[in-house]
Amino acid sequence: MMTHIDLPDTIPVFPLPGALMLPRARLPLHIFExxxxxxxxxxxxxxxxxxxxxxxxxxxxxxxxxxxHRVGCAGRLTGFSETEDGRYMITLSGVSRYRIEAEQTGFTPYMRADVCWDGFERDLGPVEEDPDFDRGRFLDLLNRYFSANALSTDWDSLKEAEDELLINSLSMLCPFETEEKQALLEAPCLSTRRKTLSTLIDFSLRGGKAEEILQ
Known part of the structure; x- marks a missing residue:
């Protein structure tokens, strides 16, 4: 099993608002700059x-x-295709969160950073479970949120998905603000992420502001 000792001390960093990467999840990206x-x-x-x-x-x-933000998540390049005009469609598979210790500038046109992987050991472990997850109640809340925001999804797939896949996929895909995405990223475990996600959805339905719950 991979450990954080196997991960590099310096990595390229891609700042992109709203593009949330989580461990063991997949993030498609369109690269053109x-x-x-x-x-x-x-x-x-x-x-x-x-x-x-x-x-x-x-x-x-x-x-x-x-x-x-100092905390991000690294993904491994696991798929890419090149368009005729030289752009790339890529897929990153989430590996582990990290903490930026120092930014490096001047060596490349993009940013590179010295990073620390300590404190995120569970990211390299097995798929997480959420034993207190009330899926029926959560899907009812999600249904109201999707209806209010004119969003659609495959409900049969949501009902059958593993806890981690369901919670992390929704955390990545729901149209939350940057600071809300960051709160989901920094959640220490799946249960905390699910509670944060439910709270964000509930406050959105009530017309609340994210900063009211992220203090």
């Missing part, structure tokens, strides 16, 4: 093929230099 095409080319030459997804912090008024 020149600097990220360069990142992808360099990544394919490495043995680990890891790219670190991370959420930019929201800045008041959108001014000032972009800052990044």
């Amino acid at each position: 020149p600097k990220y095409l360069a990142m992808l080319d360099d990544t394919m030459k490495t043995s680990h093929r890891l790219i670190g997804m991370v959420q930019p912090m929201e800045t008041p008024g959108g001014s000032g230099a972009r800052r990044l």
Whole structure:
């Protein structure tokens, strides 16, 4: 079994608002900016093929230099196809969360960072379960949320999906704000993520603000 000792100390980092990566989940991405095409080319030459997804912090008024959250999640490049005009459609498979210790600049057109994997050991372990998960009650809440936001899904698949796949997929796909996505990412275990997800959905239905529950 892979351990964090096997993971690199420095990885390329891809800041992308709303693109949440979670361990053991898959994230499809469309790569077209020149600097990220360069990142992808360099990544394919490495043995680990890891790219670190991370959420930019929201800045008041959108001014000032972009800052990044310190916790992100690395995914391994497991699939890609190239379009005729030189763009890539890729798939990242989530490996582990990490904490940014230092940003490296000047060596590549994209950002690279020294990262620490400590504290996220469960990400490399077996699929998580949520023994207190009331699936019926949760799906009822989700149905109301999807109806209110004109969203559709395959309900039969949701009913049959494993706890982790269901909760993590919804955390990644639901149209939450950046700070809400970050709260889901940093949840220490699947049960906490499910509770956070349920709270976000409930507050959305009630017209509440995310910052009211993420303090």
